[in-house]
Amino acid sequence: MAAKKKTNKPNTSKKDLLHYYREMLLIRRFEEKAGQLYGMGLIGGFCHLYIGQEAIIVGLESATKQGDKRVTSYRDHGHMLACGMDPKGVMAELTGREGGYSKGKGGSMHMFSKEANFYGGHGIVGAQVPIGAGLAFADKYKGNDNVSFAYFGDGAANQGQVYETFNMASLWKLPVIFVIENNQYAMGTSLQRGSSTPELYTRGAAFGIPGESVDGMDVLAVKAAGEKAVAHCRSGEGPYILEMVTYRYRGHSMSDPAKYRSREEVQKVREERDAIEHVRELILQGKHASEDDLKSIDKEIKTVVNEAAEFSRESPEPALSELWTDIYAEA
């Protein structure tokens, strides 16, 4: 993966740059804390961290409006934080507590918020893709101009149901943006070993869906591409594919030793392409804030994350009677 030149849009406002910085940093610190709690045995099962990929969700969320919807895979913590869900509720779900978004019954991979129009958190690779198109179907049926974002990885991009969905989304002109978060590895299988054609943004060509490749480590480029895709969808032109070229710094999940790649490879991306460092440089170069200002933001975020962790440990486990609730909605 060649290092790409970052966008440097001089007209990006101070407010926007600080917003991106804050949002991306929140995700990173939150994920680091989740990793720590996992190590302490407070979080169980599978836990997939988003560290390294923050620019994608933060950039695209800034291109959305009220009522737009999103659905993603099990690597979902960042998406929830970026669409406005409470870090406390997310962390408490990770620890399986009553205060979690699913009352502790969903866990890391299965969280939802109707309020935030976040439709999961889906544990089956690729299954969220038709669901995302279905959310778009509902909006089109209701006649509003909202769009839906279906996020999936380079591994899911090879699933059959993705192509069934491409076909119908294009046929029915559904307002859905397919976001392929290409972090180079489908668990331990590199893109080259798992995909006959590595240019994932071209995968919609057979269905007449336009696609583009975007530097997913550059929040400004992500946002610009997102705005273009959103405009396409909102105007009734049908679906759009964005391949976000990115990198995950951690293993596939907490239990993955990541022996399939070298330490140097990871280190090189962190040093040369880190999304948060990029925005930090833009802020400092543009004199939008001082080092001290940024430090105080760091501190604020640390407090938010610590409070979330604290809440997630103090919130009680769900009542035993919860075992038998929420299986059926009352008719």
Next chain:
Amino acid sequence: MAIEILMPALSPTMEEGTLAKWLVKEGDVIESGMIIAEIETDKATMEFEAVDEGIMGKILISEGTEDVTVNTPIAVLLEEGEDASAAVVSIAAAAPAPAVEVAAPTAPPVPAAAPVAATMPQDSEIPEGTEMKSTTVREALRDAMAEEMRRDEMVYLMGEEVAQYQGAYKISQGMLEEFGERRVIDTPITEHGFTGIAVGSAFGGLKPIVEFMTFNFAVQALDQIINSAAKTLYMSGGQMGSQMVFRGANGAAARVGAQHSQDYAAWYAQIPGLKVVMPYSAADAKGLLKTAIRDPNPVIFLENEILYGQSFDVPVLEDYTVPFGVAKIWREGTDVTIVSFGIGMKYALEAADRLAEGGISAEVIDLRTLRPMDTATVIKSVMKTNRCVTVEEGWPVGSIGGHIASTLMQEAFDYLDAPVITCTGKDVPMPYAANLEKLALVTTDEVIEAVHKVTYR
């Protein structure tokens, strides 16, 4: 040599049809491949092509004739110079041979066309004096969907061939015309994908009815049905569910082989988060489907191709619904309880009729919904009869009958005077050969034999 033209079977389950129109007349020269008549089945009007060439000698069945049994001679084709009347006479003399061969007693046709003999007991939810109308299961299902779509704009129908083709089994006949293509949606043949889209649309507030041409194809979509539709309410702590119905033909049709003949009742009945319905009569098909569409949970609605064309009395009520989780006692009895559902009820009721002739009084219970399952009614009945036989088309391992037997052991052990016998389909993939297929399915004779065993007489 004159050739008889026989009434053709135009679908796996067709046993008779209407000779709608002759497109040729006596004396016409017929060429192979020529369309000579239009034949109407309960599903469609089909063109009928000539196989042989010759001269149309005599039309035996005039157009407009209804209920013409498959393999009935409908016309006689002559060679050039042959005399029509002589040929008809000679064929008539030899006629019984081919007819008997086809309707051989080893494979008695399912008496699909005749309205079901069993009379439906008065349902408690139907006010006395309500007018009853003879309706096919097919029409009842369509009426239920149409009524609910009129009632709630968020309800829509999606599936293969549901719109322009009017339904592969003609269940959605007329619906495209009434509701338009926004609400009656033809999909490509991609069950996994369109099921996922339907689930997503339910998350987004719509109330989809997903038609599977048959439930055999729903296996492609099983992940979306179970992992997405059934589990999300629980996984979201009650925040987000999917109000939707998955419906279509389930179980064996006739002579369609292993991949198209399977009863999935027990599979779906195992999944918490799903509700599972398997109606027998047209009234239940209508009332239960309306309830299913209104239910805020994902509902599996298992129909049966052989039952589609059968007629039952359906109450003429503005809004007829049947509650879930309430079994129906079709026939009261004292010696044995026969429990079934769906097409199994056909065997159960036939068995009860024949047992009555021999002096055994069987109580016949139709579960109607498998999840929730009204085991209380079964237990109460067994406390009276002390014996139980279950009937289903599905396989024996992990069957609905097995579940009922275990429930009875745990909750009515002291009332049982004999082991529960579960009559099921045989533990084999469905064979194609007519004789083997018949052997693979559960039969009325097997139900009767089981009753003799549990009653020791």
